[in-house]
Amino acid sequence: MIEELFSRFDGAFSENTLRAYHSDFRQYESWCSSENQTSLPATADLIAEYVDFMATQNKSATIRRRINSLGTIFKLSKHPDPTKEPEVVLALKRMHRKIGRQQKQATPLTKEILDQLLEKCDDGTRGLRDQVLLRLGYETMRRRSEICSFTFDDLTEIPRRGPAIRLVKSKTDQEGSSKLIPISQGLVDLILTW
Secondary structure, three states: OOHHHHHHHEOOOOOOHHHHHHHHHHHHHHHHHHHOOOOOOOOHHHHHHHHHHHHOOHHHHHHHHHHHHHHHHHHEEEEEEOHHHHHHHHHHHHHHHHOOHHHHOOOOOOOHHHHEEEEEOOOOOOHHHHHHHHHHEEEEEEEEHHHOOOOOHHHHEEOOOOOEEEHHHHHHHEEOOEEEEEHHHHHHHHHHHO
16 A cells, blocks of 8 residues: 555655655554554554654654654555654654754865865866866755756856856755756856866
């Protein structure tokens, strides 16, 4: 039954979201099996126990993501969604007090780090590609998947403002309304050279 639901999700969510939903549900299902509980329909007490269990081995961001994933899966499978019930809310509050909310942040790509990385790139095809990817990331501040999805057709010009690149789809624009992101002429020249 759950596989049928996941097949209906196809095309409605990104591949990464589907992968996370699948993984999150499998983790939950495995835990339920180890506790001799049925995974569906879920109860608030069961989900609260699951939060308490995860708090012994996972980071708070992972736990929140898993609970949000489960809530979506429950709703879209037409099962009751206990993830917003008081028992679960209290379990999440306990979890935050126990392990905190902090997340490890990625090191930002500063100008200094960018320059160090660019120095390591040669002028061969791969070196130029690496320079383009690094400069795209630095100038547009886009996610990895967004940078990798750019094509030459996305290069454009903003009237009276200069060169730009069209971001067709992003995590925050799943339906592809697109937006223009200004880039430097130096980056344009590098892209064309590559």
